[in-house]
Amino acid sequence: MKIVSIKKITVLCVLIFTMQACKNEYYSVGKVGYTVRVAYPELYSQQYATGASVVMKNTVTNYSYTGTTNGEGEVVFSDLVPGSYQLSVSREVKPEEALTLTGFEEQLFLNASSAVQKVTSDGSLELRLQGGKVGSLVFKEIYYVGSRTPAGGTYFSDQFYEIYNNSTDTIYADSLLIGNTGGAAGNSSSAKPYGFQTDAGNVYLQNVWMVPGNGKTYPIAPGKSIIISQDGINHQTDPLGNPSSPVNLGPGISDFESYVERSDNRDLDAAGVDNLLPVYLGSVGFDWLTAVFGASMVIFKHPDPSGLPLKLEPGSTSVSRYVQVPRSSVIDGVELLANGNAFSFKRLPVAVDAGFTFCSGTYTGQSVRRKVKTIVGGRRVLLDTNNSTADFEVLTTPTPKNWQ
Numbered sequence: 131m132k133i134v135s136i137k138k139i140t141v142l143c144v145l146i147f148t149m150q151a152c153k154n155e156y157y158s159v160g161k162v163g164y165t166v167r168v169a170y171p172e173l174y175s176q177q178y179a180t181g182a183s184v185v186m187k188n189t190v191t192n193y194s195y196t197g198t199t200n201g202e203g204e205v206v207f208s209d210l211v212p213g214s215y216q217l218s219v220s221r222e223v224k225p226e227e228a229l230t231l232t233g234f235e236e237q238l239f240l241n242a243s244s245a246v247q248k249v250t251s252d253g254s255l256e257l258r259l260q261g262g263k264v265g266s267l268v269f270k271e272i273y274y275v276g277s278r279t280p281a282g283g284t285y286f287s288d289q290f291y292e293i294y295n296n297s298t299d300t301i302y303a304d305s306l307l308i309g310n311t312g313g314a315a316g317n318s319s320s321a322k323p324y325g326f327q328t329d330a331g332n333v334y335l336q337n338v339w340m341v342p343g344n345g346k347t348y349p350i351a352p353g354k355s356i357i358i359s360q361d362g363i364n365h366q367t368d369p370l371g372n373p374s375s376p377v378n379l380g381p382g383i384s385d386f387e388s389y390v391e392r393s394d395n396r397d398l399d400a401a402g403v404d405n406l407l408p409v410y411l412g413s414v415g416f417d418w419l420t421a422v423f424g425a426s427m428v429i430f431k432h433p434d435p436s437g438l439p440l441k442l443e444p445g446s447t448s449v450s451r452y453v454q455v456p457r458s459s460v461i462d463g464v465e466l467l468a469n470g471n472a473f474s475f476k477r478l479p480v481a482v483d484a485g486f487t488f489c490s491g492t493y494t495g496q497s498v499r500r501k502v503k504t505i506v507g508g509r510r511v512l513l514d515t516n517n518s519t520a521d522f523e524v525l526t527t528p529t530p531k532n533w534q
């Protein structure tokens with residue numbers, strides 16, 4: 131802690147012209163003690179921040195007292211001149227320290243500041259650090275392979291995509307974009323790999339949907355998720371469903387569903403489950419069915435999604451066009467291929483997903499789910515190394531909004 135220098139006080143007194151008055155005031159008023167306690171942001175594994183830099187700046191003289199918080203997150207200014215002070219706190223968190231505090235190994239810059247405090251006698255103040263965006267939205271679970279009916283038929287209206295807030299801040303799902311790539315999944319060796327494979331700077335999507343909302347309509351709290359379903363019904367009990375389906379995706383579980391408006395009303399519009407907004411539907415029949423062999427999935431944000439360029443697949447004679455999404459807009463992506471030997475059919479750039487994941491077969495009722503890396507204060511932090519080979523595991527039974 132610095133001590134007010136006599137030189138500074140002298141200069142100040144000269145400047146304000148009434149040297150004697152100033153001197154009298156300064157020396158006649160007793161100094162006071164002031165304790166500042168610094169707390170970490172909510173949801174951190176520790177409550178109080180040690181090693182935080184605290185600055186108390188006198189708003190009249192501009193003189194600053196500085197100090198560093200101790201093991202209890204406190205700094206005591208014991209010889210403060212009474213007056214009005216503005217407090218500011220900063221704390222840089224190194225990646226290895228952040229891993230313990232938040233579950234994410236990344237550099238953080240936390241700050242706090244106060245309104246002007248009138249300090250006339252001994253007192254204290256607690257300030258909470260803020261900032262440091264930690265983590266992001268990630269795919270938690272994807273169920274895409276479909277299920278068998280009791281008679282052995284195939285059923286694929288029960289696909290879902292679960293998106294999880296892996297950060298320590300509330301994130302709004304409003305305007306979030308979700309899409310699937312085209313391209314073969316590697317189930318047939320005679321198929322050609324996706325013609326866009328050599329472009330590492332973009333992702334090419336067959337269909338793109340958007341979450342509605344005004345910007346603050348759909349908050350996702352830290353450690354919570356949203357589910358986007360093909361149809362937001364209880365597939366096990368609904369007359370249009372499949373009694374052998376592994377999932378109930380009704381209201382309360384599904385947050386959104388894809389709804390394809392058709393004159394024959396072939397797609398059902400489940401009440402209580404909000405509909406996604408279509409942005410570009412390059413290959414949609416009765417509904418948004420993604421490949422049961424595996425389509426690679428991406429979530430992203432873009433200020434003008436309907437203005438994104440549409441591209442023909444290089445080396446293909448198909449007239450289908452795909453939405454070109456810059457890699458920098460991608461929030462998360464998961465490469466889903468047909469089997470463990472299908473690496474050459476990758477459709478996402480390595481920077482989005484360095485690996486891929488797969489189920490044991492189509493209509494097996496299995497899902498792929500991101501592993502839990504650690505638990506901080508009861509909140510699961512999911513493993514996100516941008517490599518789904520390492521990050522995901524296959525479940526025999528999907529667990530929408532659940533972990534069992």
Ligand SMILES: [Ca+2]
Binds near residue numbers: 389397
């Ligand atoms: Ca639907």
Ligand SMILES: [Ca+2]
Binds near residue numbers: 404405
């Ligand atoms: Ca609906």
